[in-house]
Amino acid sequence: xxLAQTATTVPVVVNDDLCIADKGCxxxxxxxxxxxxRIAEKADGSKTAYMKYDECWYCMPCEADCPTGAVTVxxxxxxx
Amino acid sequence: xxxxxxxxxxxxxxxxVIGGGTAGPMAALKAKRKNPNANVVLLxxxxxxxxxxxxxxxxxxxxxxxxxxxxPEQYTKEITIANDGICDQxxxxxxxxxxxxxxxxxxxxxxxFQKDQNGEYDVKKVHHIGTYVLPMPNGDTVKKALYRQxxxxxxQIVNRYMATRLLTGEGRIAGAICVNTRTAEFLVVRAKAxxxxxxxxxxxxxxxxxxxxxxxxxxxxSGEGYAMAYHAGAGLANxxxxxxxxxxxxxxxxxxxxxAGPMGGYTANAKGERFIECDYWSGQMMQEFFDELQGGKxxxxxxxxxxxxxxxxxxxxxxxxxxxxxxxHFHAGRGTDYRKQMIEMHISEIGFCSGHSAxxxxxxxxxxxTIPGLYAAGDMANVPHNYMLGAFTNGAFAGxxxxxxxxxxxxxxxxxxxxxxxxxxxxxxxxxxDGIPPNQIEYKTRRLVNxxxxxxKVTAKMELAQQRFxxxxxxxxxGMYVRDAHELMxxxxxSSILDCADMAAAASLYRxxxxxxxxxxxxxxxxDDENWFCHTILTKGDDGKPxxxxxxxxPYVVExxxxxxxxxxxxxxxxxVAAE
Ligand SMILES: Cc1cc2nc3c(=O)[nH]c(=O)nc-3n(C[C@H](O)[C@H](O)[C@H](O)COP(=O)(O)OP(=O)(O)OC[C@H]3O[C@@H](n4cnc5c(N)ncnc54)[C@H](O)[C@@H]3O)c2cc1C
Ligand code: SF4
Ligand code: SF4
Numbered sequence: 108x109x110l111a112q113t114a115t116t117v118p119v120v121v122n123d124d125l126c127i128a129d130k131g132c133x134x135x136x137x138x139x140x141x142x143x144x145r146i147a148e149k150a151d152g153s154k155t156a157y158m159k160y161d162e163c164w165y166c167m168p169c170e171a172d173c174p175t176g177a178v179t180v181x182x183x184x185x186x187x
Numbered sequence: 188x189x190x191x192x193x194x195x196x197x198x199x200x201x202x203x204v205i206g207g208g209t210a211g212p213m214a215a216l217k218a219k220r221k222n223p224n225a226n227v228v229l230l231x232x233x234x235x236x237x238x239x240x241x242x243x244x245x246x247x248x249x250x251x252x253x254x255x256x257x258x259p260e261q262y263t264k265e266i267t268i269a270n271d272g273i274c275d276q277x278x279x280x281x282x283x284x285x286x287x288x289x290x291x292x293x294x295x296x297x298x299x300f301q302k303d304q305n306g307e308y309d310v311k312k313v314h315h316i317g318t319y320v321l322p323m324p325n326g327d328t329v330k331k332a333l334y335r336q337x338x339x340x341x342x343q344i345v346n347r348y349m350a351t352r353l354l355t356g357e358g359r360i361a362g363a364i365c366v367n368t369r370t371a372e373f374l375v376v377r378a379k380a381x382x383x384x385x386x387x388x389x390x391x392x393x394x395x396x397x398x399x400x401x402x403x404x405x406x407x408x409s410g411e412g413y414a415m416a417y418h419a420g421a422g423l424a425n426x427x428x429x430x431x432x433x434x435x436x437x438x439x440x441x442x443x444x445x446x447a448g449p450m451g452g453y454t455a456n457a458k459g460e461r462f463i464e465c466d467y468w469s470g471q472m473m474q475e476f477f478d479e480l481q482g483g484k485x486x487x488x489x490x491x492x493x494x495x496x497x498x499x500x501x502x503x504x505x506x507x508x509x510x511x512x513x514x515x516h517f518h519a520g521r522g523t524d525y526r527k528q529m530i531e532m533h534i535s536e537i538g539f540c541s542g543h544s545a546x547x548x549x550x551x552x553x554x555x556x557t558i559p560g561l562y563a564a565g566d567m568a569n570v571p572h573n574y575m576l577g578a579f580t581n582g583a584f585a586g587x588x589x590x591x592x593x594x595x596x597x598x599x600x601x602x603x604x605x606x607x608x609x610x611x612x613x614x615x616x617x618x619x620x621d622g623i624p625p626n627q628i629e630y631k632t633r634r635l636v637n638x639x640x641x642x643x644k645v646t647a648k649m650e651l652a653q654q655r656f657x658x659x660x661x662x663x664x665x666g667m668y669v670r671d672a673h674e675l676m677x678x679x680x681x682s683s684i685l686d687c688a689d690m691a692a693a694a695s696l697y698r699x700x701x702x703x704x705x706x707x708x709x710x711x712x713x714x715d716d717e718n719w720f721c722h723t724i725l726t727k728g729d730d731g732k733p734x735x736x737x738x739x740x741x742p743y744v745v746e747x748x749x750x751x752x753x754x755x756x757x758x759x760x761x762x763x764v765a766a767e
Contacts, residue, residue: 140233140242140407141400142347142368142673145188160673162399164406165513168237182513186396186437187520 118163118183119144123155125177135169135178144169189671191617194372195610200228200343201593202586203363203378205350206412207231208239208405209575210565210582211384212333213289215342217586218382225590228376229342232349232368232676233407236334239386240405240542240566241575244327244509246446248300249313249574251290251321252283256310259283263745265316268754269469270545270571271703271714273425273722276744278552278570278581286580290321293579296332299325311449315465315755320445327509348374350411351679352609353381353419353561356601360560363415364609366679371617371672375606377598380560380589383548384582385412387430387566388687390680392536392641393633394439399626403432403439403535404566409680410687412567413539416548417686417733422557422724424549424569424738426694427707430540431642432468433476433487436531440511442489447506450498455490455529463758468543470704471755477534477642477705488529499525536633537641539687542578544706545571546694549724549738554585560592560599615664616678622668625678632659632685640688643708644695652692660685693733694725704755 126132128146135156136144143160156177163183170178181187201222204215207229215229231238252262262283267274294300301309301322312318323329337344347368354361354375362377389404400406416423433454435442444454444466453461456479463475479487491499503525507515523530541547547569554562562585565578573581616622639652663682669675700715701708721737728734 138234138237140238140405142233142676162406162677164400164402165511166242166405167512168242171243171512172237180513180516182438182517182520183396183398183401185398186394186401186439187517 115161116184117158117161118165118181119158119169120179120181121156122177122179123149125175126155127175128154128156132174134172134174138168138172140164140166140168188369189673191371191672191675194370195375196372197375197377198228199377199598201225201378202227202380202382202589203376204229204382204384205363206239206384206386206565207235207344208384208386208565209241209578210585211382212337213579213582214382214384214562214564214586214589216336216340217583218590219340219342221587221590225593227342228345229337230345230348230350230365230376232347234346235337235344237330238407241330242405243512244329245323245575246326246443246505246510247320247322248290248576249445250319250572251310251576252286252319253290253308253310253321254287255307256318260745261317262319264747264751265314266572267743267745267747268751272720272747272752273545273702273740274571275551275741277741278550280744281552281584282570282577282580286576289576289580289583296336298323298329298332313445313448314467315758320449322446322505349676349679350385350415351613352605353415354601354605355419355558356599358559359599360558361599361601364606366613366675367672368676369672371614371675373610379593379596379598380562382562382564382585382589383412383416383567384565384578385567387540387542388413388538388684390629390633390684391538391636391687391691393630393637394536396437396439399629401439403434403441404538404540408566410539410683411680412563413548413690414683414686416556416563417690417727419558419561420727421561422549422726423547423690424722424724425546426539426690426725427698427723428470428544428546428703429537429642429691429706430544431473431537431705432535432543433473433532434535435517436486436533438514438517439535440514442530442532443506444489447489447491447502450502451494452489452491452502454532455488456484457486457488458484459490459529461760464760465758469755470544470706472704472758473534473706474704474708475759480534487532489532490529491525492527492529496526536637539691540566541569541571542566542573545569552584553588554581555588560596562589613675613679616667616669617675619666619668622666623662625667625669625674625681628659628663628667629677629681629684632656632681632688635659636688636691640691640695642705643710645710646696649692649696653689656685656689656692690725690733693735694723697735698723
């Protein structure tokens with residue numbers, strides 16, 4: 108499939124200074140009902156959660172259950 | 188994670204519960220308590236800890252029948268009238284009799300319900316006739332409390348498996364085929380009984396925002412319950428009685444007139460005038476809403492700005508914490524302050540959901556479907572106006588009956604060829620090198636639903652929809668392409684959504700009358716009690732397309748007087764009163 112590069116703003120933002128995915132945390136990935144969050148490896152080899160698929164129901168378990176307050180759920184721009 | 192892997196595992200259990208949202212967990216608990224030796228598996232596409240409509244909590248019970256406030260007879264009558272008489276009362280009446288016991292159990296789980304100074308339940312009036320709404324001050328804890336009970340009862344939980352088809356054999360249920368949403372591996376579950384609690388068809392219509400997941404219903408409920416029941420040969424009732432709701436414009440969350448109403452809020456037109464007496468959702472109320480919009484008096488709003496500061500702060504406290512906690516962010520972003528502005532509402536995308544209307548997989552008062560050993564409860568079963576307490580209570584009925592059913596049966600044998608065929612269907616989009624991504628199949632289906640199926644319903648438009656759906660189906664079957672297991676889940680959802688769209692069109696064309704206010708407003712036809720005072724049952728025909736039949740409404744348990752029958756059509760405020 109020819110891949111296009113269409114820019115989109117994703118609603119869920121993870122503050123990687125606060126995220127403790129490096130210590131094995133996957134709470135937000137585990138609870139998301141739409142299964143849109145994943146853990147990525149950063150350039151320096153450390154890990155952080157991020158929004159992989161732009162398919163959010165803005166329901167907020169990820170933000171509510173994150174132990175360090177690293178997740179912020181914004182409304183998708185299209186329905187803000 | 189997400190790479191597509193080969194694999195198939197088979198497990199056996201006595202009772203398989205599909206869907207760990209609201210009805211499912213209660214069904215599993217009740218079955219396990221009734222028969223502690225039974226092996227009960229609770230399977231969900233998401234993670235049961237935070238899955239389903241009640242993931243972050245609920246404001247209250249919308250349809251509770253509490254001694255001293257309402258009787259089962261009154262409630263049964265009200266729901267029958269709200270559904271234009273098309274209602275098998277036995278299921279509603281049993282719910283009305285037993286839901287109070289479920290409330291007491293939920294209370295024991297640690298979920299609190301609002302009480303007045305005398306320690307009595309503080310039930311509010313929202314419906315047209317009776318008083319049934321009970322606020323839940325710590326409603327945000329409901330899912331957590333339920334999850335604790337599941338752990339305590341040692342229910343086996345299987346997360347991130349999506350059920351795609353049911354298995355049948357020997358004229359009864361045999362199990363289900365499931366796919367892992369992160370690896371695409373198959374799980375075949377053999378079961379003596381299967382309980383479905385897969386929720387509403389939440390992604391049938393398209394929200395006007397253009398965002399696929401900007402829906403009112405939990406977006407992981409994509410209609411598999413209906414599609415699976417259909418392909419297994421079960422009957423589905425009154426699918427033409429769509430759900431269509433008055434929601435906050437763009438946000439597509441509930442405006443929660445049920446919370447605001449008893450505190451003095453109401454639905455108003457652009458002039459701030461009240462035009463309906465009752466904010467309880469029904470097809471008749473939606474028709475008034477629609478007429479106001481079409482009549483040039485819209486937009487329609489939820490009006491709170493006449494209320495006192497303490498009242499508004501209390502409404503904000505309730506509405507911005509539980510249910511859809513992003514609501515506060517939404518209003519803040521738009522600069523909407525309840526003290527100053529009214530909240531713009533609109534008519535949302537359509538869907539199937541008995542939680543708020545009446546259509547769904549046909550069940551009786553034991554939550555039994557038309558297939559022995561197969562049960563359905565919650566938003567996907569056809570008991571009208573279920574809401575959350577209906578999901579819990581009917582889920583309980585399903586669990587109790589299934590516990591008895593499994594006592595006398597062994598596993599039904601099924602055709603292994605069905606599993607092979609399902610593997611081929613599921614994996615087809617992974618075998619191509621190029622093609623149409625599932626989100627485009629989904630978007631197109633849902634856009635067509637909006638364009639052609641939304642009421643007021645027009646025959647020619649619905650027939651056009653059917654043609655276009657066939658083209659989309661051809662594209663889906665021949666050309667859909669996915670790159671990983673996550674996209675594969677979305678492709679399976681796209682297929683369920685298309686099945687539901689087909690059923691919605693076929694059912695709406697079959698009933699050649701108007702019924703249920705806006706829900707089935709067929710502009711070419713009047714209401715016709717002589718020919719259509721009946722349920723319509725949709726099944727999968729021999730040609731693989733929807734087939735239809737009529738089913739008589741069961742004799743009433745609670746009689747309705749002639750002058751009461753149309754009470755829900757008398758909702759319009761006569762001389763529109765100016766806001767104070
Ligand atoms: C925003 C909102 C507000 C509401 N407010 C109220 C209220 O204040 N009071 C009230 O009484 N009612 C309210 N309701 C209605 C009430 O919440 C629902 O009627 C009820 O929770 C439905 O329960 P359910 O078990 O049918 O569906 P759900 O609780 O949604 O559960 C369905 C489950 O099935 C799973 N699932 C879906 N597809 C599959 C598949 N293929 N395989 C495996 N699992 C699958 C889902 O992940 C989910 O966990 C509200 C609903 C919504 C959406
Ligand atoms: S829950 Fe919070 S800390 Fe844990 S992985 Fe997610 S963002 Fe990181
Ligand atoms: S808001 Fe809900 S859907 Fe969106 S990422 Fe968080 S948990 Fe997932």
